[in-house]
Amino acid sequence: MTGTQSSTDGLRQSGPAIRTEGLTRRFTRREGLRRVTLTAVDDLTVTVERGESVGYIGANGAGKSTTIKMLVGILVPTSGTATTLGRAPLRERVALVRQVGVVFGQRSQLWWDLPVAESFRILAAVHELSADDERSRTAELREQLELGPFWTTPVRQLSLGQRMRAEVAAALLHRPRLVILDEPTIGLDVVSKQRLREFLVAERTEHGTTLLLTTHDMGDVQRLCPRVLVVDHGRLAYDGSLDGLSRLVGAQRVLVVDLDEPAGDLVGVPHTNHLGSEAGGLRQRLAVDSDATTVAAVLAAVTDRVAVRDLAVEEPDIEDVVRRLYSAQRDG
Amino acid sequence: MADTGVAAAPAAVRRDRWRPYRAVIGSRVRSQRAYRASFRMDLFSTGVIGLVELAEVLVLYRTVDALGGLDLHQILLVFGLADFAFSLASVVVGHVDELPKFIRSGTLDVFFLRPQPVLLQVVTSELSLRRLSRAVVGLAAFCVGLVTADVPATPRTAVLLSLALVSATAISAAQYVTAGGLQFFLVNGHEMTNAFVYGGRYAATQPAAVWSAPVRAVFGYVFPMAFCGYLPVLAVLGMPGPPGLPAWLAWCTPVAALWAWCAAMLCWRWGTRSYQGAGG
DSSP states (O other): HHHHHHHHHHHHHHOOOEEEEEEEEEEEEETEEEEEEEEEEHHHHHHHHOOOOOEESTTSSSSSSHHHHTTTSSSSSSSSEEEEETTTTTTTTTHHHTTHHHHHEBBBBBBTTTTTHHHHHHHHHHHHOHHHHHHHHHHHHHHHOOOOOTTSSSGSOOOOOHHHHHHHHHHHHHOOOOEEEEEEETTHHHHHHHHHHHHHHHHHHHHOOOEEESSSOOOHHHHHHHEEEEEEETTTEEEOHHHHHHHTOOOEEEEEEEEEEEOOOTOOOOEEEEEEEEETTTEEEEEEEEETHHHHHHHHHHHSSSSSEEEEOOOOOOOHHHHHHHHHHHHH | OOHHHHHHHHHHHOTTTTHHEEEEEEEHHHHHHHHHHHHHHHHHHHHHHHHHHHHHHHHHHHSSSSEETTHHHHHHHHHHHHHHHHHHHHHHGGGGGHHHHHHHHHHHHHHSSSOOOOHHHHTTTTOOOOGGGHHHHHHHHHHHHHHTTOOOOHHHHHHHHHHHHHHHHHHHHHHHHHHHHTTTTTTTTHHHHHHHHHHHHHHSSOOGGSHHHHHHIIIISSGGGGGHHHHHHHHHHOOHHHHOGGGGGGHOOOOOOOOHHHHHHHHHHHHHHHHHTTTO
């Protein structure tokens, strides 16, 4: 008996973190007398190995949240299967959620009328952490996510950034093996974003946690997710690296230079494409071919020709990348 | 290091499986204590509602001497027993029929992400202590009835009334859970489920003999509200029951409670499966 159990657990430890096969979810709703069927997730087959960090991106309504709900047993697939950490999400929900941490959009897992500390104490009880484990893990999260300054503040009085850090800490309290974050940096200021990203990188490095992240923020994907899945109308539209995605759709970084004096269009700078000039040539925009050159090299080439007062580098906008991918696929 | 928490969990389960619920309920009690003024006002208004309902009975008995074979003292016993049990149930599970609120706020999804049964989490997510004032009204009516209605002071009475109190509380709680289960389908169905939760409560405080046969069948057997007050009081007073509801059924109140809970769990399961989209 014990042998069978441990070998089953062994299998569960070694299998992928997430595996879906033909995962499909349709919703039916009434519009007057008609019944309208909407396919939120359509034949999704994907595998995420343990320890991977994956960005799951797509337009609003593309099926991201529905997929997540099926992965954790909140929704039942219409057809196909999902296996999370080797378990069937619906049948083994209780065992599964002991190993999964989720921050789910606007749904708070904290108690709005209680101080943060009290919410954590309850969550430790909910996840049945031992007293020692509760103490050490709470201290660790409190320090790394800098929750100290608002530790005794009621949750309803927290700023968005503070609340999001507390939510992420709460989702990680029971040391889940899989962490699913739905838009964790939305509405955060630059410093809070950076702090959260650094924490997630450290958490993954230290604990080997698998991370699935939905986001509209390119910075999140660039810093956290070597692999990107793009969904469009519930279908998997892309699976690969972010660079590969940008290359695929021709999205490039853009160097914006402000000049000391108006100048003619900066055409002919190697491996760039002049996108346009503003203010009579005082500000110019150059798309950079990242495969062939670096921003530094382009800047050097520009300063050889004109005096640069200020500069900015615009990353490809994730919405833009996705939009281009969608339209390229439809055209193709 | 990552394994420590996961490995520790099963051992903790064996030690204390009620710890998660205790922690949540404890926090709810503390929260209500923190907002004292608001709590006192809630306590007061809920008590007033209980008093108004008791007044209805008293006003009715100003025009009649007996209703369904029960005089005022005896009906106070029925009212008190059923109302006290219903109020106790509403303290513990009264918020379950506000399920659409849990769905809209996303709290229900959060419950799915915690390693406890969802229904138990919904039940323990709140403890409406403000409804205790109403229980006091019910208890007072019950005590007055007990003293004035010539109740034989025998062990049989004690057993019957104790059995009735526990079962009636369970039956009332089951009504709330049934209502909660149905509200998975009827997202705006609070009014409809209110009709049978509060209609059932009202029925429980009435003498079933005045009902027509179909109503007697519904509140006698489908929603077994007659078991919450009327039948136990008849049995205690040694009175016969109306056609179709003999007084000896008072000994079967635990069976009625079991039936109510089976129906409630079925509704709840049906509801959660529908919410998850697994089909009805």
